[in-house]
Amino acid sequence: MRSVLFVLTACAVIGLAFWAYRENYRTQQALDVTEQLQREIRDSRARLSVLRAEWAYLNRPERLRDLADLNFDSLGLMPMAPEQFGRIDQVAFPIAEEGLLPITDPIEVSNMETRP
């Protein structure tokens, strides 16, 4: 009886040692992955901040003004003026066009709405 107990204990110790050994290596691996991910996050953050800075730099009012002036022929952009405000009731109803062709290729939209 006693020797059976000894053998069982020894087996348990060996089993636990093996388990601890494996857990240790898995932890190390998880830490390595974490570090890798954190490095990626840091790099992405740095890239994001550079992109943000570049976006802000490319959208600076001075440059946009120059671009609007350069492309005045094609875009015709002017500074916003009080005359450009309108009221919704000043907009005329569209004239109903006669002879619209019947819809032949309808698109199902009810399915699309459920998508995220």
Place this chain on the structure above:
Amino acid sequence: MIRTPLRPLARVLEARAKGENPDAIERENLRLRHEEMRDRARSRAEGRLLVLGVLFVCAFAMVGARMGLLAASEPSEPRASAAGAEIEALRADIVDRQGRVLATNLETYSLYAQPPQMIDPEHAATELARIFPDLDRDKLVADFTGSRKFLWIKRRLSPEQRQAVHDIGDPGLLFGPRDMRLYPNGRLAAHVLGGAGFGREGVHAAEVIGVAGVERQFDEQLRDPARAGKPLELSLDLTIQAATEEVLSGGMRLLNAKGAAAVLMDVHTGEVISIASLPDFDPNDRPAPPTQGRPDDSPLFNRVVQGVYELGSTFKIFTVAQALELGMVTPDTIINTKSPMTWGRHRISDFRNYGPELTVSKVIEKSSNVGTARIAIEIGAERQRDFLGQLGLLETTKFEMVEARGGRPLLPPRWSELSTMTISYGHGISATPLHLAAAYATMVNGGTRVEPTLLKQDGPQFGPRVISEKTSEQLRRMLRLTVSQGTASFGDVPGYAVGGKTGSADKPRLDGRGYETDKVLATFAATFPAHDPKYVLIVTLDEAVETSGSEPRRTAGWTAVPVAAEVIRRVAPLLGLRPEIEPAELTGITLTSN
């Protein structure tokens, strides 16, 4: 184990044969057995004590060793922490009220040298001098071959420059990472942002610290890692700031002004939407502070916040407001405006003679010095000072910029009756345009005190009441009349019902003796829409002159007012204000007594 018998038969028989008591043998054996048991128990207890002692020694040794290790080892971040978003080591961004970036960081590199590790110092120096034309080759050679162990070469490198230095291939030339402060909008809002520089520097990192403006004011907050990179939200609006600066610089050039300033403020929340001072500078490359000349000649000088000026007739509204509030006059009370008015040795005269008498409303409309001086005399020095104090015109503003502490109003050393009269039309007291903006906001917003602020607010300020709702209403009407038919007639912008008051103050002479004859500080304090004021705009032009007529015109009506009108025309649509038809005055009903 074989137990020794207590009464061994052989010995008992032997003892009996000798006639001895066999019980003595039993007792003797019992004693021996007990002694043996005692010895065993003692040695076992001693063994246990030893084991326990060894355990304690081990435990304490472990604690000690751990402490020593913690104290002696380099600190490092825990590898497994899931943090990252909570702690941000970078300086926080500064954004405008709509989240557009005004200041951010860029990663770059600094260049340093360790001469002992250099292989070919002469070649490295030649190449460096070729890459950076501002470096001197001979000086570099002297540094590299001398006794120095370490020297900085460049604080900031562009990626191209870094590659070029890398290509030299000298192991003694090393790079350290640096965070650089970047202002992507260049000169825009330069005075507000101020600028940043490096504080303590190491090889691996350097502190970025604010030098002026909000960068300095909120330095602690911007550097605080616990805020996790949450940006600082200002009340400025990038688009409106850009439009204001564009119009202002155009006006300044057209009118040959030495400098110009503008501030646009929300009358209810106190938020400053745009604040411009020209000439300005690029905060990415902040110029050194001037060591000679007058401080306001430097582009670093912020005219809105630091510039303390006599703001002239714009102050008249305060005198009239107080008289209305005290019930001394109504807008229709007749005031004696015979010009010139003499007081002791002094004469007060108007720009033009407006006749012997005017109503209070007309005094503002025509900007009569004599009329306001007469009202001020009735009010008295004590009450005038209290009222201006309530408007915040006697102390520095609480504006969130370090420079604001430099904008302390200049007051007369003795508040005499003559001072009372001159102060009533804005001479003898100097304040910043920002003070004026805050005071005008109080005048038109229904009468409660407003503190100008540079931070985005959630709702209106509810300051202490300075004037009544009714007085505020009467003042708004007078300001509107000044624009529609008085001195500021160029200020009318169709659809926005501008109201305002001009001020043309002769500049004091530099030697302190009297005033210049042909140098004027022209100010226009405007509010729009006058029937329901939302914003106050102050435009100030320094030494502006309008030369389209036969003789040069320097009054604000010809200089500051058209510029302000253009600012309003550009800015009001951007503020989301829809042009409106002004509610008409109730005409035809006149209260008369019978």
